[in-house]
Amino acid sequence: MKLTIKIVWAILLCSITRQSFAQTDIDAIMMEKNAFCVGPGYSYSSWKNYWEGTKKRENLNLGTVSTQMFAVMGNYGVSNKLNVLFNVPYVVTKASAGTLRGQSGMQDLSLMLKYRAINQKINNSRIALFGLLGGSLPMSNYNADLLPLSIGLQSKTAMARLMLDYYYDSKWFATASATYIYRSNVTLDRDSYYTDEFILSNEVKMPNATSYNIRAGYRTQWLIAEAVLNNWTTKGGFDITQNNMPFVSNRMNATSLGANFKFVFRKKPQLSLTGGASQVVAGRNMGQSFNVNGAVFYVFDLNKKEKATK
Known part of the structure; x- marks a missing residue:
């Protein structure tokens, strides 16, 4: 029943949500x-x-649960082999029925180092x-104990990923990646809770997770069109009990299918548009969510600024 917001979109958000954005x-x-x-x-x-x-x-007391995410994303080339990426999201949640109020606020800052170790032509x-x-x-003191309308889980994460890309005839590609995510414990605003046993504490041990992603399609300098399969699996946790609210340490599994595109303007190659959609097709303690997203990116060449200054 967990919302597919950033940490479950890919890291899910990883997340399942970030998969259409360029670079x-x-x-x-x-x-x-x-x-x-x-770009935004x-x-x-x-x-x-x-x-x-x-x-x-389904739960008629909730109706349709929706999530909007507004984000600023960036990628800086430290070198041709090393990139630094960031994502700053603002999240708004809402339920169309019932008395639970939606939440909004700054969610979790993501930082990533991306290194290309091998780039071999055959x-x-x-x-x-x-x-x-x-x-x-x-990035804020939001309440994680209000699922499914919380904007996040309040867990600090660390992740490691290996990714292999195969590019054929300068047009067709396939990319596969595997990720392991460590998640820190979460502190609640209460001193007891129930999982599959009663626990007298305000600290919740969060299960770690793995994510697998496969994408394939058409990729050139000007256009990318791809199909995407994404899987997120929690390594532990417990199921939502009947007619109960979800909990931060629930087992949350999801498999989604989607399609993305990227379009670069030939007359203005620094400017690009991206977009995509995905559907959760299988899950456990997750909403069967449909996601659409888009972004606008601009590339600043800092080399040119340095040359102009000199």
């Missing part, structure tokens, strides 16, 4: 040295049905291997 931590695109790509992004997701454990159902193909390290931390 992200989940694709095989790199910025050149001293190039800075930045927007995503909207909603669900009516959800999985209570493995049982699919005949008409090219194979690249990437390693990524990063994490996230809450």
Whole structure:
């Protein structure tokens, strides 16, 4: 029943939500040295049905639960092999029925290092291997104990990812990645809670998670069109009990299918548009959400500024 917001979008958000944005931590695109790509992004997701454990159902007291995310994302090329990425999201949640009020606020700041270790050409193909390290931390004191309308989980995260990209004939590609996510404990505004046992504490141990992503399609300098399969699996946790609210340490699994695009303007190659959509097709303690998103990016060449100054 957990909202597909940033930390479950890919890290999910990772997250499932960030997968259409250009030059992200989940694709095989790199910025050149001293190039800075930045821009605003927007995503909207909603669900009516959800999985209570493995049982699919709906809750008329909630109606349709929706999430909007407004974000500023950026990517700086430290070198042609090393990029630094960031994501600053503002999240708004809402339920169309019932008495639960939606939440809004700054969510979690994400920072990522992306390193291309191998970039080998073989005949008409090219194979690249990437390693990524990063994490996230809450930017505000939002309440994580109000699921499914919380804007986040208040857990600090650290992640490591390996990503392999195969590029053929300068047009077709396939990219696969595997990620492990460590999540810190969460402190609640109460001194006891119940999981599958009664616990007299305000600290909740969060299960870690893994994420797998496969994307393939058409990629050139001017246009990218791709299909995406994403899986998020929590390594532990427990199921939502019948007719109960979800909890921060629930087992939350989700598999989604989606499609993305990126369009670069030929007359203004620094400017690009991205967009995409995805659907959760299988899950556990998750909403069966549909997501659409888009972003506008501009690339600043800091090399040119330095030359102009000199």
